Amino acid sequence: MSVVEAEGLTKRFGDFEALHGISFIVSRGTITAVVGPNGAGKSTLLKIISGLINKTYGHISVLGEDPWKPISLPRRLSIILDRPFLPTLITVEDVVREAASEFRVNLKDVVNLMDELNLSLFFKNKVKDLSTGTKQKLQIVFSLLKNPELIVADEPTANLDVASRFEVYNIFIRLKEKMGVTVLISSHIASEVISISTHVMGINNGIVKYSGEVSRLIRKDMLEEFYIVVDNVEVAREALKGYTTEVTGNQIKVRGNMVDVVSRINASGARIFYLRNSLLDKSVQGELGWE
Ligand SMILES: Nc1ncnc2c1ncn2[C@@H]1O[C@H](COP(=O)(O)OP(=O)(O)OP(=O)(O)O)[C@@H](O)[C@H]1O
Numbered sequence: 073m074s075v076v077e078a079e080g081l082t083k084r085f086g087d088f089e090a091l092h093g094i095s096f097i098v099s100r101g102t103i104t105a106v107v108g109p110n111g112a113g114k115s116t117l118l119k120i121i122s123g124l125i126n127k128t129y130g131h132i133s134v135l136g137e138d139p140w141k142p143i144s145l146p147r148r149l150s151i152i153l154d155r156p157f158l159p160t161l162i163t164v165e166d167v168v169r170e171a172a173s174e175f176r177v178n179l180k181d182v183v184n185l186m187d188e189l190n191l192s193l194f195f196k197n198k199v200k201d202l203s204t205g206t207k208q209k210l211q212i213v214f215s216l217l218k219n220p221e222l223i224v225a226d227e228p229t230a231n232l233d234v235a236s237r238f239e240v241y242n243i244f245i246r247l248k249e250k251m252g253v254t255v256l257i258s259s260h261i262a263s264e265v266i267s268i269s270t271h272v273m274g275i276n277n278g279i280v281k282y283s284g285e286v287s288r289l290i291r292k293d294m295l296e297e298f299y300i301v302v303d304n305v306e307v308a309r310e311a312l313k314g315y316t317t318e319v320t321g322n323q324i325k326v327r328g329n330m331v332d333v334v335s336r337i338n339a340s341g342a343r344i345f346y347l348r349n350s351l352l353d354k355s356v357q358g359e360l361g362w363e
Pocket residue numbers: 085088090108109110111112113114115116117
């Protein structure tokens with residue numbers, strides 16, 4: 073069953089056409105990586121789906137509703153943007169208590185979600201004193217409190233380090249697997265977001281260049297070979313026993329599932345400074361005509 077349906081979707085800003093009559097569907101219980109270069113039209117598309125801006129022409133239906141004239145959508149859809157917008161002068165604990173009461177959720181459930189993102193240690197801090205990445209993670213917690221059916225996340229991990237990015241991805245993966253939540257997520261780091269997704273939609277110059285299941289569009293060997301740079305190679309390598317690895321200085325070339333590899337290294341105590349699948353990034357850029 074489709075959660076989002078678009079047919080001939082067009083968006084103009086004055087004389088400039090940002091989306092040129094695009095058509096696609098998003099099925100329930102999938103994670104779709106929305107990838108493309110700067111100015112491709114990703115944010116414009118995600119904002120239309122979220123009801124933040126209106127289309128110019130065409131058809132768009134989100135959970136069976138017109139997102140510009142929503143009925144139940146605000147309750148069922150969570151929007152995550154790359155910039156946090158939180159009250160800054162009060163403590164995290166106060167924000168959390170207020171949010172729990174507003175969304176009528178159990179404080180314990182909020183704390184569990186915060187634990188998953190390693191946020192609980194900031195409980196007594198004022199929001200204004202948190203790093204941008206920590207504020208962003210807090211923002212994500214609030215966005216998820218209403219137990220959405222659909223999450224639209226525009227560059228949600230832009231301000232986060234590798235470990236935090238995967239904490240966020242793991243939450244999306246869990247929500248999809250346990251609750252059948254549908255996720256649309258955009259990122260500049262195509263290879264990373266594709267690695268955690270079931271589907272990929274490649275956009276450039278306001279056109280969907282390709283769209284479909286990751287397993288059909290991308291070869292497994294290309295998906296599962298990437299590089300990480302860590303602070304402690306020995307500890308990281310020990311954590312990756314059973315995986316094929318090649319070490320050069322602080323860099324490890326790994327073959328395997330990216331989510332599992334990152335979880336193992338995070339659990340080992342080693343720190344990942346850098347993670348990239350350049351081969352896949354280049355291939356996606358080539359397919360999209362992305363300079
Ligand atoms: N409010 C606006 N008024 C005029 N032009 C706009 C507006 N919003 C977006 N655009 C233009 O539409 C095009 C698509 O922008 P959009 O932000 O959707 O791209 P994007 O793929 O999200 O890029 P990025 O990754 O840099 O955020 C760009 O050329 C942008 O300049």
